[in-house]
Amino acid sequence: MAKQQSTSQRRDDLYSPGEGGKVRIVAGKHRQTGQVVFPIPQGAEEGDYKRIELPPSGTLWTYTIQRIPPKNPPFVGINSPEEYQPFAVGYVRLGDEAMIEGRIAGDPERLEIGMPMDCVTMSFPTANGSEMTTYAFAPANGSQS
């Protein structure tokens, strides 16, 4: 399978628009075990999973800040030492369904484990001059001073 094709297929079914600028992350619920996984497995396994949308808000379970530029490949963002902008990554617990890993939008310095988070989208500039949009998390309104 071509790399581009798999990338675009995936990105289309990672989240659905929700209310108030939030999104709902799309996961797969195993039809027998009830186990929730993200993203939905593809190929032969896909039929074993029911498509579900996760709650649009949750709490921050853990996080870190990527202080040094990731290597390209696989990272497509700007990673030159002069222009690189550190970003946060974390796991957010969405209800009792699952914890999802994703980038965290906004000021990475103000994060705290347990803080309320919303599921949103974010865009970042890529090294080749275009932009990549992905699901992300952001501290819920009012949770940051």
Place this chain on the structure above:
Amino acid sequence: MNDVYVIGAGIHPFGRHEGKTGLDLGVDATKLAVEDGGIEWEDVQAAFGGSSASGNADAVLPRMGLTGIQFINVANGCATGGSSILSAYWAIKAGEFDTALAVGFDKHPRGSFNPDPVRYGLPQWYGETGMMLTTQFFAMKIQRYMHDYGISAQSLAGVAAKAFENGSKTSHAWRRTPMDADAVLNSRMISDPLTQYMFCSPSEGGVALILASEKKARELGRTQVKLRAAALKTRPENSFEVFSPSLSVERGETPTMLAARAAFEKAGVGPEDIDVAQIQDTESGAEIMHMAENGFCRDGEQEQWIAEGRSAIGGQLPINTDGGCIACGEPIGASGLRQVYENVLQLRGQAENRQVEDPRLAYSQVYGAPGLSAVAILEKG
């Protein structure tokens, strides 16, 4: 079932070695191990070896001699070395061979690893958005652990300072200059809460071990070190592992807990019986969490252990006496074998000025992506 002995051990020092290939390091280590074992290359009946970045490990054969030996290349992430020794152990224990080689070597480019998402069954966007970094996983795992069990950043720094102290006494270590905890703490932040000197770096090195059956070891008069047990386990459900876009909300056991339990059961001993331990310290936090996952203390007790120097040489249970991955760096194929090499030296009383006082049981545990752990327990013969 046959008892298994480690009769020979060889190492090429870890670090950076301009002008030498990864294979050169593996060949050097193999020659030293064969010589140390008091045998000839022609006497080695089976071999298992791995290299992640330096080609097929069986490329040592033309250099050692094309004896027709059965050689199996092993690839098991950071646990490749642990997997090679496990394979050699099984082969001898099964009675199939009297002698076997476990060899590992590597030479990595500088900087963090940049694995391809597809090789881990992940979509490309996972890497494109900047999440395909093992360093993030380690940072996030210890960040949560610190929150849950009250571990301080000072303890993270203490683990690294101990590693550099031990590394300064180890001829095969890479980083041999002591560095105090404050300097570690104040070094560049890489991935919060982990700073530059809390992490190990990819490096270069080679290790080889010769294992033998009891019959062969007795014949050679080389029964100083017995391999009491070896076990490898992969991740169970609900374990928090590297490169996981999603996790279940319940946290369960880890592959290290399973491997430790299996090895202790096979050996018929418990964590309290261990006199010296080499455990996976990809970064300071990994050593702290692995102290509990291997059963040496309870979650949260590490804070006191480190403050009191209980895991330092001379303490209750010296951990990573050669400086571990933090001081030696991590050549993937060789790393787990280095731990066993260090334990062999400790049990033979050859660890020079880092020698632990009269150890009887020595433990090693290597952890690797995407979530497996291998344990070996050695006993003084």
